[in-house]
Amino acid sequence: MLSYLANPLRFMRFSRFAVPICFALGVLMIGWSLYNGLFIVPPDDLQGGDLIRAMFTHVPSAWLSMGLYAALAGASFVWYIWRHELADVAARAIAPIGAGYTALCFITGSIWGQKGWGAGWHNLILGDSRLMSVLVMLFLFLGYIALRAALETRQKAARAAAILALVGIVNVPIIKVSVDMWQTTTIHQESSVLKIGGSEPREDDEGMNPVYLQQLLWGFGGHTLLASAMILMLMRAEVYTQQAERQIALKLEGH
């Protein structure tokens, strides 16, 4: 599938149909998740009552920001090893969407923390392993975008940015384990869906209520499709821009 889409012409044909489908399905799934999360599911008495409803926005954006960083590193790897132009176009399109979702994770977490912890993230960020590692990821996304804009030639920019993205991937597992293995260094709650390492679960711990988990997964699926539509749109824009630049170059050469 990936090698089939590696041809820019095939990619443009595929994305023309994929964008509206991903967009429409994403909006429907997010709407369904929020409708159920805000109006149908009961409040959770152990997790701040109705405040749990903030989870249906915050958690999908957090998962997606990590997923998008992994995708950025993956696309950078493919470009770095095989020098495939479309992988570079993909990496370039993923970065602003990843930065947006990481910012969303931060903003929504800060509002949730203001009530849940009695202090916003801006008061806690120094010295907290989870908050700091997510902030580092936001800076990596922004650094990637800045680096691409700063260097003169496309090849130099792509190379430097790919190295930054690949080095930065080490931060993703750190974000994940920061709440499970280093609980003393963060105020953030432990993972309740996929836990890696850390203390054994209590006997009375039944994990996340499946009703909440279902809405989380709908929200995550919806945001993933919406982000895919946005990335495909930005990739199409980049392909058009490159074609226009080639057109201008040909004109300057007098063809």
Next chain:
Amino acid sequence: MPDYGNTGIYVWSVTIIGLALPAMMAGLSLIKVHLSKARLERLKQEDDA
């Protein structure tokens, strides 16, 4: 509208920002792809003329 008491402001703020930011990103992506396509078509028309 359900009444979430004193947590309502937090829940609704998170939800509205969670909808507004992706909607803004989608809108900007749409504008960018249309502008790039329009630029390419203009260049092609200038070439043909």
